[in-house]
Amino acid sequence: MRRHRTTARGALFLTLALLIWTETAAASPDSTVGVAKVPRLIFPVLGAATYVDDFGDARGQGGHEGNDLMAPKRALALAAEAGHVKFWTTSGRAGCMLYLDGVSGTQYLYIHLNNDLTLGNDNSGTCVPGVAFATGLKSGGRVAAGEPIGFVGDSGDADGIASHLHFEVHPDGGGAVSPYRYLRRALTLLFAAKPGSTFTLALTGTVVAAAGEELSLRLERVRSWPGGRKIEQTGQEIVVAVPATASIEGVAGATNLSTGTLDLLAPGSSVTVYTEPAKATLAAQTGAPYALAAKRVLVKR
Numbered sequence: 298m299r300r301h302r303t304t305a306r307g308a309l310f311l312t313l314a315l316l317i318w319t320e321t322a323a324a325s326p327d328s329t330v331g332v333a334k335v336p337r338l339i340f341p342v343l344g345a346a347t348y349v350d351d352f353g354d355a356r357g358q359g360g361h362e363g364n365d366l367m368a369p370k371r372a373l374a375l376a377a378e379a380g381h382v383k384f385w386t387t388s389g390r391a392g393c394m395l396y397l398d399g400v401s402g403t404q405y406l407y408i409h410l411n412n413d414l415t416l417g418n419d420n421s422g423t424c425v426p427g428v429a430f431a432t433g434l435k436s437g438g439r440v441a442a443g444e445p446i447g448f449v450g451d452s453g454d455a456d457g458i459a460s461h462l463h464f465e466v467h468p469d470g471g472g473a474v475s476p477y478r479y480l481r482r483a484l485t486l487l488f489a490a491k492p493g494s495t496f497t498l499a500l501t502g503t504v505v506a507a508a509g510e511e512l513s514l515r516l517e518r519v520r521s522w523p524g525g526r527k528i529e530q531t532g533q534e535i536v537v538a539v540p541a542t543a544s545i546e547g548v549a550g551a552t553n554l555s556t557g558t559l560d561l562l563a564p565g566s567s568v569t570v571y572t573e574p575a576k577a578t579l580a581a582q583t584g585a586p587y588a589l590a591a592k593r594v595l596v597k598r
């Protein structure tokens with residue numbers, strides 16, 4: 298792996314290039330997928346989620362018009378693209394539901410949002426911000442791509458079934474199409490935050506490679522502040538910048554924190570990286586190379 302003098306310009310270039318590419322991809326129509334105006338999406342659930350292409354499967358009311366994303370109760374539902382939201386609270390089948398009218402003209406449906414006040418199935422909540430919809434969100438409000446808009450649940454006719462987000466894609470506001478191919482190539486976020494807000498992270502995982510001022514990390518879990526939310530992010534590999542000002546603690550064989558200490562981190566070592574406070578950008582949220590900088594690296598023994 299190259300040293301800092303060689304990588305600094307490349308790091309800056311890669312970060313800026315990926316930032317431009319991801320923000321353009323998230324807001325621009327995708328002309329390669331065969332359906333007009335559907336952009337590259339932000340994956341609509343933060344953290345661990347499983348799904349299959351169950352679009353068109355038989356259901357009691359007819360064919361299934363979306364994909365079910367199985368996720369923990371109260372996992373954050375994210376805006377698949379920038380646009381305006383509208384609450385829908387009177388459907389017995391859908392339960393707590395949200396429409397997202399994307400800037401591309403595509404409409405997205407978020408169905409079976411949370412209506413429980415505990416992690417049990419109490420059905421004691423209503424379809425309001427803080428329970429079903431993101432705290433502070435207003436019907437008719439504008440949201441950025443990747444912004445939290447709701448909480449995964451089991452309201453409506455999913456009551457008592459495993460919590461999940463029923464997610465639909467309607468190009469040009471018309472008939473539903475399978476979300477599967479869009480979900481497969483969607484951008485996955487490490488954490489959720491409003492653009493421009495200040496965040497810090499604790500990134501827990503194992504070392505892939507470490508040298509100079511670069512640390513490649515295979516993630517297991519992310520914790521984000523403000524709020525301290527924990528998100529399981531198993532398997533994603535990211536590259537974090539580790540400047541000379543960062544403290545590196547618990548490295549076997551290191552007598553001080555001089556430049557080069559990072560080189561002593563063995564692949565497979567379990568570490569937690571605490572990041573410098575920074576402003577939220579799409580590059581940081583997707584874990585683009587060098588978009589995150591370490592303040593402290595703690596090696597677990």
